[in-house]
Amino acid sequence: MAEVTYLEAIRQGLYEEMERDPSVFCMGEDIGAYGGAFKVTDGLLERFGADRVIDTPISETGFVGAAAGAAHMGMRPVCEMQFIDFLSCAYSILTNYVATARYRAFLPCPMVVRGPSGGYVRGGPFHSQNPEAAFLHTPGLKIVYPSTASDAKGMIKSAVRDDDCVLFFEHKYLYRRIKEELPEGDHVVPIGKARLAREGKDLSIITYAATVWKSLEAAEQLEREDGLSVEVLDLRSLLPMDDEAIVATVKKTSRVLIVHEDTATGGIAGEITARINELAFEWLDAPVRRVAAHDVPLPYAPQLEDFVLPQTPDIVRAARWLAAY
Amino acid sequence: MAVTSALASDPAARPGLSRDQLLDLYYWMRLTRSLEERLVNLYRQTKVVGGLFRSLGQEACAVGSAYALRREDVLSPLIRNLGSMLVKGATPLEVLKQYMAKGDSPTRGRELNIHFGDVVDRNFVGQISHLGDMVPVMAGVTLSFKLRQEPRVGLVYVGDGATSTGAFHEGINFAAVQRCPLVVVVENNRYAYSTPIAKQCAAERLADKAAGYGIPGVRADGNDVVAAYQVTRDAVARARRGEGVTLVELLTYRRKGHAEHDNQSYVVAGEIDRWARENDPLDRYVQRLTGSDGIATAELQAIDTRVLAEIDEATDIAERSAPPEPRDCLTGVYADPPAAPALWYREGVQSAVDRHERPASWGTHDG
Numbered sequence: 001m002a003e004v005t006y007l008e009a010i011r012q013g014l015y016e017e018m019e020r021d022p023s024v025f026c027m028g029e030d031i032g033a034y035g036g037a038f039k040v041t042d043g044l045l046e047r048f049g050a051d052r053v054i055d056t057p058i059s060e061t062g063f064v065g066a067a068a069g070a071a072h073m074g075m076r077p078v079c080e081m082q083f084i085d086f087l088s089c090a091y092s093i094l095t096n097y098v099a100t101a102r103y104r105a106f107l108p109c110p111m112v113v114r115g116p117s118g119g120y121v122r123g124g125p126f127h128s129q130n131p132e133a134a135f136l137h138t139p140g141l142k143i144v145y146p147s148t149a150s151d152a153k154g155m156i157k158s159a160v161r162d163d164d165c166v167l168f169f170e171h172k173y174l175y176r177r178i179k180e181e182l183p184e185g186d187h188v189v190p191i192g193k194a195r196l197a198r199e200g201k202d203l204s205i206i207t208y209a210a211t212v213w214k215s216l217e218a219a220e221q222l223e224r225e226d227g228l229s230v231e232v233l234d235l236r237s238l239l240p241m242d243d244e245a246i247v248a249t250v251k252k253t254s255r256v257l258i259v260h261e262d263t264a265t266g267g268i269a270g271e272i273t274a275r276i277n278e279l280a281f282e283w284l285d286a287p288v289r290r291v292a293a294h295d296v297p298l299p300y301a302p303q304l305e306d307f308v309l310p311q312t313p314d315i316v317r318a319a320r321w322l323a324a325y
Numbered sequence: 326m327a328v329t330s331a332l333a334s335d336p337a338a339r340p341g342l343s344r345d346q347l348l349d350l351y352y353w354m355r356l357t358r359s360l361e362e363r364l365v366n367l368y369r370q371t372k373v374v375g376g377l378f379r380s381l382g383q384e385a386c387a388v389g390s391a392y393a394l395r396r397e398d399v400l401s402p403l404i405r406n407l408g409s410m411l412v413k414g415a416t417p418l419e420v421l422k423q424y425m426a427k428g429d430s431p432t433r434g435r436e437l438n439i440h441f442g443d444v445v446d447r448n449f450v451g452q453i454s455h456l457g458d459m460v461p462v463m464a465g466v467t468l469s470f471k472l473r474q475e476p477r478v479g480l481v482y483v484g485d486g487a488t489s490t491g492a493f494h495e496g497i498n499f500a501a502v503q504r505c506p507l508v509v510v511v512e513n514n515r516y517a518y519s520t521p522i523a524k525q526c527a528a529e530r531l532a533d534k535a536a537g538y539g540i541p542g543v544r545a546d547g548n549d550v551v552a553a554y555q556v557t558r559d560a561v562a563r564a565r566r567g568e569g570v571t572l573v574e575l576l577t578y579r580r581k582g583h584a585e586h587d588n589q590s591y592v593v594a595g596e597i598d599r600w601a602r603e604n605d606p607l608d609r610y611v612q613r614l615t616g617s618d619g620i621a622t623a624e625l626q627a628i629d630t631r632v633l634a635e636i637d638e639a640t641d642i643a644e645r646s647a648p649p650e651p652r653d654c655l656t657g658v659y660a661d662p663p664a665a666p667a668l669w670y671r672e673g674v675q676s677a678v679d680r681h682e683r684p685a686s687w688g689t690h691d692g
Binding site for chain 1: 394401432436441442444450451453454455458460461463464465466467468469470472491492495496498499572639657658659661
């Protein structure tokens with residue numbers, strides 16, 4: 001079986017869900033004839049027609065709101081943010097209208113908002129963002145951020161089938177850089193479960209998205225150079241978060257490093273740390289540490305971006321500190 | 326009041342409504358006004374938990390426009406559209422329970438006042454307070470009708486103030502491009518909270534905004550219930566024919582403040598009295614009914630009596646209704662069965678409400 005890229009995996013997932021369920025349709029800017037800025041929706045217009053692959057005006061509030069209305073009426077819309085940086089344009093309608101709809105008005109709101117996220121691509125401050133933490137604080141939304149092609153396909157399919165609004169973050173650095181053979185058949189990965197990316201016993205790295213790969217790289221180096229056995233837990237679902245998997249790895253290694261590409265202050269590492277304190281404090285042998293981006297807007301120049309974002313040597317250094325504690 | 330006379334209905338012309346329908350319109354307008362008057366009494370007795378929002382003087386806008394819809398059509402009301410919701414099937418009992426934050430209110434105490442909906446049967450959508458947001462939502466509701474080729478129509482209200490929002494622009498533009506079967510009714514009541522229309526918008530006529538979206542814009546006298554009905558009926562018919570969005574501007578006047586606490590100090594002296602005296606939608610309609618339509622005053626008085634009896638009965642039931650159970654608020658955030666309560670709650674920290682540790686001044690609601 002041929003290997004499939006992360007990007008193709010998302011497209012396959014969308015295609016299969018649109019084939020399976022006529023209520024699924026896509027909306028977004030330039031997603032039809034052009035196939036999307038990154039070509040995720042390439043070919044969908046030809047197969048499913050302009051009613052189900054809708055090119056929208058530049059109106060994130062407009063088409064996210066429209067998705068909610070259509071979802072109330074039994075449709076399952078999938079919105080593409082051309083870059084996830086523009087998700088903030090729809091922040092109000094997502095957090096105030098969509099996230100509260102079921103709770104305050106018993107309105108079903110099955111919809112997906114997906115788009116290319118993250119840095120390491122020289123995209124500058126407005127084409128590199130990781131705004132997931134801004135939405136983690138909103139009850140009513142779900143947030144997923146897969147790191148493998150297999151999870152990307154399985155989770156986009158879960159997201160489309162979910163009865164609530166799912167924010168689906170796709171890491172654009174991974175779009176064409178990773179590929180793998182995908183499981184055959186109707187491959188669905190449930191939302192809410194973490195994935196053990198690497199087993200270990202000395203130290204745990206809890207992470208998600210592109211930094212999963214940096215963490216795996218660091219783990220290999222630490223094993224080679226320090227003889228450390230490092231576990232890597234890929235959260236992949238941020239809301240709901242898999243507390244059981246987090247607690248299990250804490251109890252196994254008693255040393256935790258949290259790595260994310262988003263900026264440190266107010267980032268998800270803080271929430272994970274709080275949960276570890278509440279659920280497994282007495283199992284810790286060292287303080288929980290984090291490696292995250294510096295608290296600055298993401299700059300453009302390679303020398304600047306590489307300095308701001310977490311790199312493998314940053315993870316190695318923090319892990320060594322933890323192991324020696 | 327000359328401003329609206331050219332846009333009023335012609336009492337001599339046939340309104341396109343039967344005698345029963347004309348009386349229906351009167352019933353809904355009277356029910357709206359009397360129900361709000363009852364709510365004022367309950368508010369003064371501190372039985373209304375939050376604020377109270379009146380539509381005094383705007384009953385014709387709400388009732389006339391909503392009357393143009395079928396049951397399967399979807400309506401998106403705003404805070405001054407109590408009348409529209411009643412026409413669409415909301416009951417006085419539901420409204421009273423909502424205002425009193427009862428446990429068996431339509432939102433189980435989760436939302437305020439007339440922020441509730443029913444898209445299963447009666448087809449009106451629960452609004453949020455972020456003005457303009459319901460326009461994109463209704464663009465999507467009606468997009469689904471178009472995609473599934475259902476002969477249904479949507480109607481969304483905005484106020485003069487909401488036409489300044491980005492959401493209004495994005496929603497109406499999206500709906501216009503997609504030719505959604507949507508009617509956008511701008512209720513121009515001349516004030517957004519305390520801000521007069523001149524500070525809201527430099528355009529003389531809000532209906533003129535339609536040209537920028539490539540859709541028709543029409544205006545009518547919103548204090549003339551038959552005119553409000555007729556102009557909306559035509560827009561609804563156009564939408565149902567697949568011809569797309571119409572912007573309808575209904576001219577009216579907000580005679581009470583933004584909410585009951587607002588003393589309207591910002592209004593020019595005499596303005597409110599003049600509208601009450603010369604352009605009250607119920608007075609005008611009674612004149613029409615007893616004049617050109619030849620309906621006896623006694624028949625209208627019988628409707629008034631019936632309305633009051635209905636409100637009395639609903640008030641009794643609503644007042645006896647129990648407040649919500651605090652733990653109920655932890656369910657229903659997601660479609661999945663409720664997750665276990667958070668650990669800090671389970672481990673005995675629990676909430677102050679659970680342990681009745683609220684200070685006496687916490688609110689008017691003594692649950």
